[in-house]
Amino acid sequence: xxxxxxxxxxxxxxxxxALMAAALAPWPAAQANDADSPTALAPTMxxxxxxxxxxxLGELLKxxxxxxxxxxxxxxxxxxxxxxxxxxxxxxxxxxxxxxAYKRMTDLMADEDFTSAVFAAIEAHGLADDPDAMLKDAKVxxxxxxxxxxxxxxxxxNDWLEALSDFRSLELLFDDSSLHAAQVKxxxxxxxxxRFYATDRLQKMYDDRAARLKAARKAAQAKxxxxxxxxxxxxxxxxxxxxxxxxxxPWQGRLKGVQMSMFRHTISRAAHRHIYNxxxxxxxxxxxxxxxxxxxxxxxxATFPKFKEPAKVASFQQGIRRIQADLVNxxxxxxxxxxxxxxxxxxxxxxxxxxxxxxxxxxxxxxxATSQLDDFTSIIWPHDLDQFERNVQGKFYGVGIQISxxxxxxxxxxxxxxxxxxxxxxxxxxxxxQVNGVATADWSVDxxxxxxxxxxxTVVKLGIERPGxxxxxxxxxxxxxxxxxxxxxxxxxxxxxxxxxxxxxxKIGYVRLTQFIPQSVKGLDEAVAKxxxxxxxxxxxxxxxxxxxxxxxxxxxxSDRFVGEGTIVSTVDSANRETRRYxxxxxxxxxxxxxxVLINQGSASASEIxxxxxxxxxxxxxxxxxxxxxxxxxxLFGLDDNRAALKLTTxxxxxxxxxxxxxxxxxxxxxxxxDVEIKMTPTQIGDMIKYRQDVDIIRDxxxxxxxxxxxxxxxxxxxxx
Numbered sequence: 001x002x003x004x005x006x007x008x009x010x011x012x013x014x015x016x017x018a019l020m021a022a023a024l025a026p027w028p029a030a031q032a033n034d035a036d037s038p039t040a041l042a043p044t045m046x047x048x049x050x051x052x053x054x055x056x057l058g059e060l061l062k063x064x065x066x067x068x069x070x071x072x073x074x075x076x077x078x079x080x081x082x083x084x085x086x087x088x089x090x091x092x093x094x095x096x097x098x099x100x101a102y103k104r105m106t107d108l109m110a111d112e113d114f115t116s117a118v119f120a121a122i123e124a125h126g127l128a129d130d131p132d133a134m135l136k137d138a139k140v141x142x143x144x145x146x147x148x149x150x151x152x153x154x155x156x157x158n159d160w161l162e163a164l165s166d167f168r169s170l171e172l173l174f175d176d177s178s179l180h181a182a183q184v185k186x187x188x189x190x191x192x193x194x195r196f197y198a199t200d201r202l203q204k205m206y207d208d209r210a211a212r213l214k215a216a217r218k219a220a221q222a223k224x225x226x227x228x229x230x231x232x233x234x235x236x237x238x239x240x241x242x243x244x245x246x247x248x249x250p251w252q253g254r255l256k257g258v259q260m261s262m263f264r265h266t267i268s269r270a271a272h273r274h275i276y277n278x279x280x281x282x283x284x285x286x287x288x289x290x291x292x293x294x295x296x297x298x299x300x301x302a303t304f305p306k307f308k309e310p311a312k313v314a315s316f317q318q319g320i321r322r323i324q325a326d327l328v329n330x331x332x333x334x335x336x337x338x339x340x341x342x343x344x345x346x347x348x349x350x351x352x353x354x355x356x357x358x359x360x361x362x363x364x365x366x367x368x369a370t371s372q373l374d375d376f377t378s379i380i381w382p383h384d385l386d387q388f389e390r391n392v393q394g395k396f397y398g399v400g401i402q403i404s405x406x407x408x409x410x411x412x413x414x415x416x417x418x419x420x421x422x423x424x425x426x427x428x429x430x431x432x433x434q435v436n437g438v439a440t441a442d443w444s445v446d447x448x449x450x451x452x453x454x455x456x457x458t459v460v461k462l463g464i465e466r467p468g469x470x471x472x473x474x475x476x477x478x479x480x481x482x483x484x485x486x487x488x489x490x491x492x493x494x495x496x497x498x499x500x501x502x503x504x505x506x507k508i509g510y511v512r513l514t515q516f517i518p519q520s521v522k523g524l525d526e527a528v529a530k531x532x533x534x535x536x537x538x539x540x541x542x543x544x545x546x547x548x549x550x551x552x553x554x555x556x557x558x559s560d561r562f563v564g565e566g567t568i569v570s571t572v573d574s575a576n577r578e579t580r581r582y583x584x585x586x587x588x589x590x591x592x593x594x595x596x597v598l599i600n601q602g603s604a605s606a607s608e609i610x611x612x613x614x615x616x617x618x619x620x621x622x623x624x625x626x627x628x629x630x631x632x633x634x635x636l637f638g639l640d641d642n643r644a645a646l647k648l649t650t651x652x653x654x655x656x657x658x659x660x661x662x663x664x665x666x667x668x669x670x671x672x673x674x675d676v677e678i679k680m681t682p683t684q685i686g687d688m689i690k691y692r693q694d695v696d697i698i699r700d701x702x703x704x705x706x707x708x709x710x711x712x713x714x715x716x717x718x719x720x721x
Contacts, residue, residue: 054080054083061073095127101120102121105139109143113217122173151170163187190293249446264340267340268336274373274377278372280333283370284343288320288342288346316354323346343365376647379647380644387450395484397453400480401416401419402414403449414697427700432464435452457478459476462477488511498527502718508538508540508541513542513547516547518554521554540595540596544597545603546603548605550605554606555605559609562619564589565584568613569656572652572653595614599622599672601627604630605628622672622675625677625679626674629671631670632651691712
């Protein structure tokens with residue numbers, strides 16, 4: 001695509017944020033008595049800045065610049081001119097990219113390559129001047145109908161991967177998760193069943209689909225050779241596409257410790273403690289439906305031998321239908337004993353037909369039951385409980401490395417500063433080929449994390465493959481407490497530690513909050529204190545983009561730093577009746593300086609509480625795109641002496657001005673809407689995340705950089721637009 005390079009197309013708007021912070025920052029008090037001084041113009045400047053009217057703001061400042069030689073005015077004029085230049089360039093490139101994406105969509109439709117065509121349409125929709133009008137375009141309507149029809153046919157043919165791809169792509173195009181909710185939920189369950197119990201079958205499904213797409217692409221290119229380059233430019237040339245390789249741990253390990261008592265405890269709590277007080281009927285209905293789908297899923301016979309016997313499968317399905325019919329005919333609401341009688345019938349039916357192991361039966365029934373409630377209610381099973389607790393606590397014992405899967409291999413994204421891995425010389429882009437002598441070629445990231453972490457003071461051996469080194473390098477690393485860093489700055493200082501200034505001269509600070517954990521508020525306090533003690537702080541940018549949330553207590557503490565007094569957030573039941581209120585205290589507040597908060601569709605839960613409270617009290621300016629809309633409260637209930645846990649939605653969050661931010665199916669209003677909207681396409685968001693990750697890499701000072709490599713830096717995000 002002929003779009004701006006990553007740093008240009010994703011962060012020229014970051015320059016606008018710095019400009020807003022600078023324009024909102026107070027002017028020197030010495031100028032306050034001058035009627036024509038910038039201080040007197042401050043209200044007008046604030047209004048122009050907060051509405052994103054940089055053209056008018058620039059003209060106002062240039063008028064003042066002609067009258068006086070003021071350093072801050074000169075700096076703002078320079079920066080506004082540079083921003084306007086970048087913004088104009090981005091608009092030109094965006095429109096050109098839209099035209100190209102729309103043309104590619106129509107070309108691919110002509111070739112009947114609907115898979116690529118719909119993703120071209122999604123791209124064009126994100127680039128359009130009027131996205132809503134584009135969705136009404138006759139060609140887009142025809143494309144959506146063709147994809148919907150194909151998805152339905154694929155589902156009927158048990159090609160669940162193709163069907164799910166089609167239905168999900170339509171939801172992405174129309175930004176509506178309720179379009180095909182029932183089909184998507186069923187298809188996701190069937191594919192998850194294969195991933196858990198029949199990985200080879202799922203792998204074949206991926207391979208077959210990739211082969212079909214590749215063949216279709218070759219045929220289209222042979223028919224229209226001129227379109228080959230356009231497809232390659234769009235990264236749609238499937239000859240070079242990375243094949244999907246499924247790595248899954250044996251289900252026996254994942255379900256170790258799962259017992260029927262956990263399901264029974266889940267049902268008893270969920271029926272009356274969930275926010276909607278659903279009773280037992282939908283939970284039992286969901287459990288039966290999940291087992292029915294499992295019985296209808298071909299491919300499980302290699303794992304569960306009774307699936308090879310058609311009579312057993314048919315008897316199982318008939319038995320479920322009888323139980324479902326009796327459940328429908330039940331005249332009064334079920335009590336716990338009656339609900340368990342239906343489950344006992346299902347257990348007996350399984351014992352006499354498919355003979356699924358108890359952990360499998362419990363897991364699938366539980367998943368079906370909780371799926372009837374909401375997307376955030378779930379069971380944390382024994383296999384996942386330790387990792388869940390680490391995430392909540394914000395600390396664990398390990399070696400201090402960030403890991404991702406690149407080209408199918410476990411790769412170090414970056415060591416964490418001051419950790420055993422950092423001190424030992426582990427580098428970014430090192431490949432973890434072995435852990436304790438065991439090859440990791442088929443490991444998932446989750447498995448790698450579990451194997452590398454462990455008890456404090458124990459040793460783990462990593463076998464590292466490094467470019468330029470002929471052999472595997474062994475590192476014996478002693479595990480230590482790793483405290484998750486949730487507060488980050490603008491860039492790393494050469495000697496270590498964060499630089500929190502985005503503009504040191506103007507005393508504008510920048511803090512990224514990546515998740516809300518117990519130590520987040522302490523980290524934020526330390527960052528603000530460092531700036532105050534260093535060069536002072538005249539304005540602050542709080543970046544909550546991509547922050548999925550975390551602890552409510554942490555969100556309240558951080559909001560308290562900005563709000564000062566009044567209600568920060570309250571919790572309410574389904575009837576909007578208040579159940580608890582959280583108040584601010586002036587004793588905890590920072591001094592009042594201009595605050596800019598950055599949000600996007602990845603900002604959720606605790607991020608929405610903080611940005612919403614700041615917005616409701618007009619304590620800062622909210623910039624970006626509408627947030628995720630996750631405003632529900634999950635309480636944790638221990639199961640079987642805390643060997644597992646139920647995470648159950650029990651309440652909603654309500655912001656100070658009375659808003660409920662949670663997004664429910666078919667809702668049109670949810671989340672936090674920014675004061676100043678700055679849109680980004682999914683491609684731009686992905687590039688932004690990747691560029692920021694590259695900037696944050698802690699590089700070995702002894703490593704010689706490639707002179708031809710243009711290393712990413714935070715400064716380039718502003719200076720180059």
